[in-house]
Amino acid sequence: MGEQLNIGTWFEIAEWSFFSLLALALLGLVAVIARRYALERGGGAVECYLRPVHGRRRPWRIGCGRYGTDELRWYRIFSLWPRPAVELPRRGLVVVGRRSPEGEELRELTDDLVVVEVGWTAPDGSDPKEPVYELAMSDAALTGFLSWLESLPPGVPWRDDDDE
Structure with a gap:
């Protein structure tokens, strides 16, 4: 007790701390890469940007x-959370608008992306007045998204029996 650590001991502690933190950072990076690989390996996945529209622009x-x-399940790229951050139910999902990124958005997006505004039909079947989410994706990804949106797998009814 009362014994002081010499400079060599402090250096050794700092060295071990640095290498421990470096190992943790590399482990985290490997985990994020493995998660992304697992998400994309099964097919049916596309890289896209997302933001909610309600309130102020995020x-x-x-x-x-x-x-x-x-549904379309959207996962954050830089996350280890196994569940999707957002689920966009397919039933009633419609494209409200389509545009190119503009103004301040070009700080976060590239000009070769397409911004698609989506929302859900109202209970009376009318189109939404305002979008709920915006998705930004490449032209090829947009083609796949629109195809997915307009098609249903065999055996899935378009409308429920109680809708008639």
Whole structure:
């Protein structure tokens, strides 16, 4: 007790701390890369940006959209969370508008992306007045998104029996 550490001991502690933090950072990077590989390996996934429209405009978040039978599941790229951050149900999902990135958006997006505004039909079947989300994706990804949106797998009814 009361014994002081010499400079060599402090250097050794700092060295071990540095290498421990470096190992943790590399482990985290490997985990993010492995998660992204797992999301994309099964097919039906596309890289796209997403942001909610309600309220004030929020920054774009890069992620991976994965097409399912009933919804588009959107995962953040730089996250280890196994569940999707956003699920966009397919039933009633419509494209409200399409445009190129403009103004301040070009700080976060490139000009070769297309911004698609999406929303859901109202209970009476009318088109939405305002978009709920914006997706930014390449032209090829947009073609796939629109194809997914307009098609249904075999055996899935377009409308429920109680809709008639």
